[in-house]
Amino acid sequence: AQSVTQLGSHVSVSEGALVLLRCNYSSSVPPYLFWYVQYPNQGLQLLLKYTTGATLVKGINGFEAEFKKSETSFHLTKPSAHMSDAAEYFCAVSLTSYDKVIFGPGTSLSVIP
Amino acid sequence: DVKVTQSSRYLVKRTGEKVFLECVQDMDHENMFWYRQDPGLGLRLIYFSYDVKMKEKGDIPEGYSVSREKKERFSLILESASTNQTSMYLCASWIGQGASTDTQYFGPGTRLTVL
Numbered sequence: 001a002q003s004v005t006q007l008g009s010h011v012s013v014s015e016g017a018l019v020l021l022r023c024n025y026s027s028s029v030p031p032y033l034f035w036y037v038q039y040p041n042q043g044l045q046l047l048l049k050y051t052t053g054a055t056l057v058k059g060i061n062g063f064e065a066e067f068k069k070s071e072t073s074f075h076l077t078k079p080s081a082h083m084s085d086a087a088e089y090f091c092a093v094s095l096t097s098y099d100k101v102i103f104g105p106g107t108s109l110s111v112i113p
Numbered sequence: 114d115v116k117v118t119q120s121s122r123y124l125v126k127r128t129g130e131k132v133f134l135e136c137v138q139d140m141d142h143e144n145m146f147w148y149r150q151d152p153g154l155g156l157r158l159i160y161f162s163y164d165v166k167m168k169e170k171g172d173i174p175e176g177y178s179v180s181r182e183k184k185e186r187f188s189l190i191l192e193s194a195s196t197n198q199t200s201m202y203l204c205a206s207w208i209g210q211g212a213s214t215d216t217q218y219f220g221p222g223t224r225l226t227v228l
Contacts, residue, residue, distance in 0.1 A: 004155075009153060034216065036219075041122075041221070041222075042221055042222070043117070043203055043205075043219035043220050043221045043222050044156075044203065044205075044217075044219040045219070046216045046217075049216060090155060090156065100146075100158055100161065100171070101158075101217060103148075103155040103156040103157075104155050105153050105154055105155040106153075106155050
């Protein structure tokens with residue numbers, strides 16, 4: 001069975017600092033991996049996704065994530081945090097592009113001025 | 114752009130009431146989903162539908178039912194609301210099998226409080 005863990009339910013960074021949100025998954029086959037962002041009082045929005053090919057994936061708003069099969073990880077990074085990045089971030093996995101998606105518990109990111 | 118709308122942003126109901134949550138998508142997507150979101154648990158799939166009049170149980174279907182009479186509309190029904198169903202409910206739609214480059218699109222959510 002697939003599962004997703006996100007280390008740290010709350011992460012705080014200073015404005016301009018590196019953002020690192022951790023995600024590890026378990027899957028019996030190479031998975032499809034996603035990062036979603038949820039701003040306050042809104043639904044989820046796709047940040048980026050990995051399906052096949054290049055393991056470094058670039059998304060919207062300057063975020064990127066790297067698929068590391070040996071570590072079963074898909075950590076999300078951004079070189080310089082902005083106040084507008086404060087939100088809840090969810091890592092998710094599925095076996096195929098049309099399979100049901102399993103979400104992690106989420107990480108709340110705070111950005112300190 | 115795909116648009117997924119949910120009938121209410123906030124809803125307050127009493128224990129034992131029958132509750133309907135409506136979701137409409139405007140992009141002719143085949144697949145629609147209902148999730149509930151709770152702090153520390155992420156999103157958990159309640160039910161999903163691959164086509165009109167078709168439904169599949171997700172991970173936590175107990176206490177819920179769904180209806181999909183038209184392709185664009187997917188309703189979540191709480192037959193007899195209970196306080197442990199107080200949660201944020203998110204609807205999503207997805208174009209369907211074979212769309213390897215697409216993803217799920219989410220509505221803004223309905224925050225349901227059961228008193």
